[in-house]
Amino acid sequence: MASVGVAQFHQVFFEESLEGLDAMESSLLALDEGGDSELVNTIFRAAHSIKGGSATFGFPEMAAFTHEAESLLDELRDGRRAIDGAIVELLLRTVDCLRGMFARAQSGQPLNNAEAESLREQMAAALGRQIEPKAPPSRRAGDHADAWRIDFRPHPGMLAGGNDPLRLFRELAALGELRVQPVLDRLPPLAALQPAECHLGWVLELRGQVPPDQISRDQIAAVFDWVEDECELTIAPLHVVADTPVPAVAAVPAGKPPAAAAVHSAESGSVRVSIDKIDGLIDLVGELVITQSMLDQFREEFDVAKLALLQQGLTQLARHTRELQESVMGVRMLPIGSVFNRFPRLVRDLTQKLGKQVKLELVGEQTELDKTVLEKIGDPLVHLVRNAIDHGLEMPDRRRAAGKSDTGALRLEAFHRGGNIVVEVSDDGAGLNREAIVAKALQRGLIASGDQLSDEQVAELIFQPGFSTAAVATDLSGRGVGMDVVRRNVSDLGGAVAIRSRPGHGTVFTITLPLTLAIIDGLTAAVGSEHYIVPLVSIIESVQARPEAVHRVTGGGELFRFRDEYLPVLRLHQLFGCAGAQAVIEEGLLIVVEGDGARAALLVDGLIGQQQAVVKSLEANYRRVGGISGATILADGSVALIVDVAGLIRLQSRSKAA
Amino acid sequence: MARILAVDDSVSMRGMVAFTLRGAGHEVTEAEDGQLALDAARGSTFDLVLADVNMPVMDGIAMVRELRAMAQYQGxxxxxxxxESHTDKKMEGKAAGxxxxxxxxxxxxxLLATVKRVLG
Amino acid sequence: MLQLAPTATAAEPAANGAVSARPQSVVVTLPADCRMAAQAHLLQELLAALDACAIDLDGRAVERVDTAALQLLTLFKREADARGAALNWMGASVALDEAADLLGLAKTLKLPAAVPA
Known part of the structure; x- marks a missing residue:
């Protein structure tokens, strides 16, 4: 495999193979539900490409493994074997096993393991044979002679097929001394000639260069390998030499040299970007350059008469900068389909295990998300989907009793709303069991026995840390497995989770995510001489507090009455130690915020405006600060801190508890 | 050197083929399925076409059949x-031209040895 | 590429529609690329040239050639001989010469030794 150049295609091969495995998986699942034969072709193609690529790029174990799967698929493809659940299951496990092999290949570990061996044996058994130990290419050595006579009569169509006797004769001439005698007995009249048709024939004599130098029949036959069906060919020795056994041809190593080692073990953390996006960027930069050169003329000489032109230029500059920013962000955006794709399999496995019937619907797979968000949203979604199947959707008999169809509906949908991406997991199951949740919350001391809770508040309970563990969740017909973890994961991504449930009709989990982690939309608020940015996604409202709405409670806390709720007031100037800030609540402004399902009112001096902030990590540049998620640089060059609302509320409630 | 059309739906295989051939001084045009290859072939003439068999949209065998029907691709x-080391695909391909x-x-x-073999 | 040699101008021009007398001499220049795609056209030229008493073939420009081209020339040579037309090579390129040699057709075609271009 020598060449360093080829190693650069390993990563590409890994990526496309993993995509191929995804396609195999989803097609297998569709096949399981009675899909058409084109699905088999898709699956076959993917397996076939992986086999060819793995052999080419130096992963023979993977090639041998995929070969078995391909043989099975081949039988499915031409109908020699019926498609049934067992074979789909076997192939699905093959897909999983190959994913494992790719992971090991990427980190430079040995590809085969016990599981792979066992699967390979199962496939071989299904094919009705034992694994063939790779038979050495035992080519019949063939007889040898020091001279041969070759009668060669091409069929008329041979030339059009691209096989030119010139090439064949050149190859023969490389073996020894070649004499060529044309046979012109079948030539048509010139006027009747179809130039592409061959009417010539030849008698050739081939001799070893030096008398003891012998030529084997196979050497000659190999020259004609592509045309054996397109000609009449006889190869006969001119002077027969004894049929001597040929010294072991098998000594020629049949296999390839050991797989080229240097596979990059570290994941490259790269993004595949479509050419369209890159072209778009290049266009924008081009426009920017034009605008810049237009503005450049004002540097030389400025004339008030040109003011309009300058303004126009600046407007253009602003527009192009914004577009460029959006496009550059777009480079990090990938369709959520890659995350959704894992669910058909998950749902199938889970429903089979539980004996439920569920139809999964995926909507909005093309919706794009920031790569980082995409990588981290998978686990929370798996959690929600598992929960929906485990606890939300009922067994067929219970559904029937409730007047619903046997098959439950589970829907994963992604879409844009405002500046956010919304991902919803909805089911038409039993909905939250209010009594069970309230009972559990009482038992856990999360609520007091006299508390009157709205449906919304009951739903919120399941997100409380310690509300439930896997052990109690199975007793509950409600939900609850690690919902606090889901909420925390989502909130780490700058997003929020909400729940809506109707008893008997189902449950909807709504995850709201920012488009990107690199930029946030926020309100800039002044606190003393400092500026803070409050993410727009956390803001419910900002209000001027009237004196009667603020209540002081024992212990020094302050509560602000907002609609029917009492919210703790968080004085940013106190929390962050800002001098010269407005300390009188009624004189300042309260921003009502929500994070992790809890609400609070932030006291600031006033609002400066709304802006997009490019998030700079505080952790990377300084250290982690509680209640702050990052920093940004404002237009005037000063630094503003970005408020981590959920963190701030947590901080506050902890200090209160202490 | 020669003008070569490389057709394969696998990015890595196609990349490897194109990279190797370019390294040997050939001019390589890439196409990711049979249909795109035909589009490329109509607008240009190539000295050699290398094509995968299993491809979406139009497979290699159908592509060969179409190419051979074009006057400028005779020969x-x-x-x-x-x-496939088994002969049926090879023979199907051969039958298609x-x-x-x-x-x-x-x-x-x-790869280079084979290309040299055909191009002489 | 088919051009009448000066001696042919004595004959009646074909333009008046009458069947012209057999031209004295005609030159056929083989194109640089003589491979299959060019042969339908070349065949027509060669067929037209068969009417002349003497045919000069110019193979000096040939760079690429295939077996089909040499088969075509072999047939043309046989046909010209049968009609008693004198076939004369004005020269042959190395590529043409080598190919004819390899296919064992150099003698049949009476190709001259190549004149390196």
Missing amino acids: VPILMLTT ATGWLVKPFDPDQ
């Missing part, structure tokens, strides 16, 4: 890149 060498085949896996040296 132009077309090689199938095939993993392919010149010969190159069995995967092949390494860059084998």
